[in-house]
Amino acid sequence: MTIIDVILTALALSMDACALTISNCTVYKCDLNGKKEWSMPLAFGVFQGVMPLLGFIFAKAFNSLISLDKIAGFLTAIIFFFLASKIIIDIIKDKNQQFCPIKDENSAKKSKFTLSVLLLQAVATSIDALAIGVTFINLKMNVILAVLIIALITAILVSIALLFGKKLGKLFGSYAEWIGAIILFILAAKSLIQAILEVV
Secondary structure: OOHHHHHHHHHHHHHHHHHHHHHHHHHOOOOOOHHHHHHHHHHHHHHHHHHHHHHHHHHHHOOOOOOHHHHHHHHHHHHHHHHHHHHHHHHHHOOOOOOOOOOOOOOOOOOOOOHHHHHHHHHHHHHHHHHHHHHHHHOOOOHHHHHHHHHHHHHHHHHHHHHHHHHHHHHHHHHHHHHHHHHHHHHHHHHHHHHHHHHO
16 A cells, blocks of 8 residues: 555545534534534544554454454444434434423433544444554555544544534534434445445
8 A cells, every 4th residue: 555545545434434523513413512523523533543553453463363344344334323223212202302492401301412422433433444454564654654644634524524514504403313313324324235245
């Protein structure tokens, strides 16, 4: 792999994180603040950078035993299906609740964008990056530089997706959570189909 390959890989790897960021901006629009919003580029960027490095280290240590590329798609699909199902369940539970209710002691719970949600998403979107790291054994450049490029490109693209996502959240209003869930189901289906095709 050359530096051009690394850049193209970074662009491809960051697409799921971008889609998920837009989903977050619609699903959790009532709970997001500046700190939570900009935690997304940071978390997705860090995980997209760290995971290939871990994959590279594992590949070096267990070169003949590693087969992460065969299970990455299935793990990603499971996590995305779980997140999407959770959103649907929350929507059904709160179906009688007004969208973005006034905050008071009697108001029902709304979707919360928590650290655990963000970390689960960051892991899900970076599992492919872990598998990609295995291929870094044949990398024709410094591995640290490669993972920094991937992390930076992901953070930049997710930041752009964040700006678009905030506008989409305002545009679609009460349909936003359904759109977010649909995006997650699409990502899950895509990961599952890719995983099945690789096995077959």
